[in-house]
Amino acid sequence: MNNNNEFPYRAYAMEYGTFLGIAWTSVFFLYTASFRTASGFYSTLAFMGFLSLAIIPFIFAWRVKQLQNKGEGLGVLRGCIFSLNLFMFACLFTGACEYAYFAFFDHGALLDCISNMLQAKEMQDIYREAGLNDAYNQMTDIVKQTQRLSAFEMTESLFNANIVVSFFFVLPVGALASLRKR
DSSP states (O other), X not given: OOOTTSOOHHHHHHHHHHHHHHHHHHHHHHHHHHHHHOOHHHHHHXXXXXXXXXXHHHHHHHHHHHHSOTTOOOOHHHHHHXXXXXXXXXXXXHHHHHHHIIIIIITTHHHHHXXXXXXXXXXXXXXXXXXXXXXXXXXXXXXXHHHTSXXXXXXXXXXXXXXXXXXXXXXXXXXXXXXXXX
């Protein structure tokens, strides 16, 4: 049952999770654009996006804390549930966008760009001079094996990676959301 005095943390988790998913998707598209265009501009934006993605969940948790009545808090369990819901909605939104990209727009072009970049003479020379021939061979094998995956399998792999990263943030974000407002 839902009391009228109960804080609607699930609604905020859905709303903020969607915004976080939009941010993750934006960084994903910047990252793919940096490979396709070989532009330092997109690479710089993607790097700054990766850094901001670590901060955004804490901003949302702070916002939830500010929206609560004075002297109240979610409690640690509800704060962690809020955080878990936040990341689940973000993962689902990002997964749907990544699947649409791989299934309808990409058709293997991203992995072809990465493969061509690895097979460039300059890249081979850099790895050979650094004495990393084994690492270079492993990377080319991984790209070849990844090219065989379907759009769903690539999306599933990225979804699982997002879930694992999210679990590192669930407790700290939940703890911040559960603090009492003064």
